[in-house]
Amino acid sequence: MTGILNGVLDGIRVLELGNQISAPFCSKLLADYGADVIKVEPPDVGEETRRMGPFVGNDPHMDKSIPFLYLNTNKRGVTLNFGTSTGMKVLTRLIVRADILIQNFTPSASAKLGLAFPLLNKLNPKLIVTSITSFGQTGPYRDLAATDIVTYALSGLMYHSGDSDREPLRNALNQSFYVAGVNGAVATTAALFQHLSTGTGQHVDVSTMECLASHLVQAIPYYNYMGATKGRRPVRGAGFEELMPAKDGYVIPSVQGSQPWSTVADLIGLEELQCDRFATGSGRIEHGQELNDLLIKGLAQWNRKALFQASGERRLVFGMAQDAGDLYQCPHLRERGFLTEVTHPVAGTADYPGMGPKLSEMAYKVRRPAPLLGQHNTEIFCDELGYSREDLAQLRALGVI
């Protein structure tokens, strides 16, 4: 590797302001690629996620929030109340030396905090400012109140989640904000690449609603090509390729791919399945109930993982329902180095999930666990910005840090 120490975004300075998931996940991704991320939190109470469970050992301590621990690895942390003019002066000094600022305050909160883009641009014309909000910087929904489920519903994606014979279903673990965060990272990196040619900063406006809506690549043309409204999945058991019970959990048998039905029937091992009736897609629909009953009978002899392994070896594309324990212990993920041991001074040690992709020129590293509150105040304010230790004590007494 030629001169790149930490990773692809080595030397890129990111300031993170905001709460909860979308901005922290966005800057976590940039940190994973090697950027130097400074997370700015309110003094004394810290960022809101510190109060979100689940907690390690069910102890609601500000350094034991599991979402916080996951979202904030590889970042340094400072405290700062930039609602005061003194605090704003300190923030300005951070802004002036940053390449990127990620924030997820609402447009009106952002303006009140003195973080409107024109102001930031004046302080640092090279700065890329990424604002992640529920609905974007403009438009009639701009100032609406939203949480994960509300954004998910308004994005059009929730309509297609869950079963067709009942209410739509919320997503898993606040996915709306994760989708917004990764899209924010995409747009920020596009701006960073553009910056190499232009030298100027810009405002990146991320709308969570629109990020999720972009998943609707079937539902939208279904309506505007032919006036049809696609819905949610038909109730379980109405066809092949749904969750089916095996001995110790659910599997998803599938016939997609190049293998013929006989391979599937052969794998499951029930003779009655080796039947021409089931050999075609239309046949499986026509004889759906019979197929369903036979599958339940055949799969009852199988443990999930053994069936999944056997299907993979035969180049079939079965799936299996896995839970957090299965994933944490997954031999495939472990072999690929996806989990890394991380020791946090308060929360303790665990293996943390890492990056999605594997990159040839950069090894994923957890350089540091999630920061304690204000852990890097001295390092950043004194060693890097030049405040004296006495200045720091005074800022602390004033409640600025």
Place this chain on the structure above:
Amino acid sequence: MSSLPLSGIRVLDLSRVFAMPFCGAYLADLGAEVIKIDTHHTEFVDTTRTLNGPYPDNEPGEDYYNRAGTFQTLNRGKLSLTLDLRSSAALDVLKRLIGVSDIVLENFTPRVMRRFGLDYANLKSHRPDLIMVSNTGYGHSGPWSDFGAMATALEPTHGTGAFMGYLEQNAEGRLVPGSIPNKIANSYTDFLASWTAQLAVLASLFHRARTGQGMWIDMAMYQVGVSFIGEGLLDYAFNGHRTRRLGNRHESMSPHGCYPCRGTDEWVVIAVRDDVEWHSFCEVIQQPELAKDSRFADPITRHQNQDELDTIIRLWTSEQSSHHVMDLLQNRGVPTGPVLNAKQMLSDPHLRSRGYFEPVYHPDKSDLGRREYVGRGWKLSDAEIRIRKSAPLLGADNHYVLSQMLGMGQSDIEELLSVNAIGQTLSGAVTPTSVPLDRQAELGWIVEYDPEYKQFLADVENRDSCQESR
């Protein structure tokens, strides 16, 4: 306004179906020249050209492989070069093209790429600074790396189903966390892979600009999916918790759920974050006494008594339209929103005002006219990112790519034609039979069919023009 971020970048998109093609589409939106490596042989053609539809007015037509709506969405902005990779001449063309391209996207199995001599190690020797994304179900290493995968089976495997599912009734008739996994819409994993690949490609472009180095990006969709639910794994590591299926409820907020409204399949979601919002909520539904009801007055008992509370709320919402509930509650700052379907999305005032759906004018041959497509979730102030052209007709750019990019002469191009390595008509094409839409509604494949959809969309377009001319 500067030129586009990826002006001058060339992408070879060898991928198929959803995940990587959509990544290629976004790179095209960002200004890259993206060449879709198509084929005019039915056995190997991208199935989104032929299988998913939807077709205009549900009529595929003879030229159906140029008229499928999902394909059009996933491949907008690209050029199309057909290459039959079984032909060594075509394979040579591909290798030459890779030599003059910056990025390759592919989702073949590791075996196939090696067989063609297109694995990264091989390509790197021709083009040292190549950026290549290889997207597969389980990646290029690890005990499952030869396993095939498909999005619907993949999502439960990467565990989202452990953290979503309907509540169930226990023996006492109370609703408790559920045992049955569920999923996020259709092929959620494909989109996670798409966003992840876009980030990896852009970061690699930045890296290459600073160092001259290329990058191989080995993406296992399974691993990508798990990286989005990392919190769940840590809850197991620290606390031994394996699942968390709360239906539409929340760990701490209440009320929090999805409630039925007037109409067919109409729903509203409501999330009350604190006691102030709880009081506002009770006033809005004109039951102020609920606020002080001992079952609901404090957040802990309120959370414990959601079964009763949800019943009360359902009675009220069932009488309202979902948009009206949103207006009433948002006026008081309470997070609320209707569960919008595609028709409602296309006419949503916020999305219209944001210009989220982008119009595309199609070539006459496909007879698609003007259609709108999903844009993207972000805007750059310094670059006007938008869909720049429709998805390509099959092989439309064969001549341009071969002659302009590779400098091939007419006789060489004709040679490729003569061995059927390139072409513009799908050979062996059989126009799919379409099931009538009212029958599809009967079968439950669609919820409903709106025969007035064209008028509806025309009215939406008219309203936009009126807004603009103000």
